[in-house]
Amino acid sequence: DIQMTQSPSTLSAPVGDRVTITCRASQSINKYLAWYQQKPGKAPKLLIYEASSLESGVPSRFSGSGFGTDFTLTITSLQPDDSATFYCQQYDLFSVPTFGQGTKVEIK
Amino acid sequence: EAQLVQSGAEVKKPGESLKISCKVSGYRFDDYWIGWVRQMPGKGLEWMGIIYPGDSDTKYSPSFQGQVTISADKSISTVYLQWTSLKASDTAIYYCARPVDGDWGQGTLVTVSS
Numbered sequence: 001d002i003q004m005t006q007s008p009s010t011l012s013a014p015v016g017d018r019v020t021i022t023c024r025a026s027q028s029i030n031k032y033l034a035w036y037q038q039k040p041g042k043a044p045k046l047l048i049y050e051a052s053s054l055e056s057g058v059p060s061r062f063s064g065s066g067f068g069t070d071f072t073l074t075i076t077s078l079q080p081d082d083s084a085t086f087y088c089q090q091y092d093l094f095s096v097p098t099f100g101q102g103t104k105v106e107i108k
Numbered sequence: 109e110a111q112l113v114q115s116g117a118e119v120k121k122p123g124e125s126l127k128i129s130c131k132v133s134g135y136r137f138d139d140y141w142i143g144w145v146r147q148m149p150g151k152g153l154e155w156m157g158i159i160y161p162g163d164s165d166t167k168y169s170p171s172f173q174g175q176v177t178i179s180a181d182k183s184i185s186t187v188y189l190q191w192t193s194l195k196a197s198d199t200a201i202y203y204c205a206r207p208v209d210g211d212w213g214q215g216t217l218v219t220v221s222s
Binding site for chain 2: 034036038043049096097098101
């Protein structure tokens, strides 16, 4: 199965900062990478699909990039509501999808 | 708009069997992969397996192969996750989800305790 390595595991930044989370796949997954946000007690929410497409209704401060094995999620201006855990997920569907380990984002 | 509605919370004893469900609506159930995700207390998300209801093709993560069974009933647009003998370590929240489209159920808390 495809392993997803996500970093950092935690990050703390003030409101307004630009933050970046990275995700690396153990083999090429083309563009089949999604980013999710999960808040405590809630189901994950899709932010980005196909590596760089913004899900409807998601604020434009979230963006994704990458192709093949290396991907990033960027939040251009961190907001208090962004306090959450973020996960990358590959879904090439030749194998079972897999998640990265998660990045907990805290607001300073 | 897709909706995934899961069955309610369960409390079971070790060794007992369990089958939880996820009923979907708002899209053609037969035509899209759907599966189950485990989240143990305070931990990350793990895909357990996925099923294509149209032909029941099923794939399991190596960690869950032989431990659970995923099935689907096309006649009622419902996907299932089944255990034959629960362990305390199966205590977790289980989500049904569509891996490509990003739709999720609300989660089912399964507690296994003697």
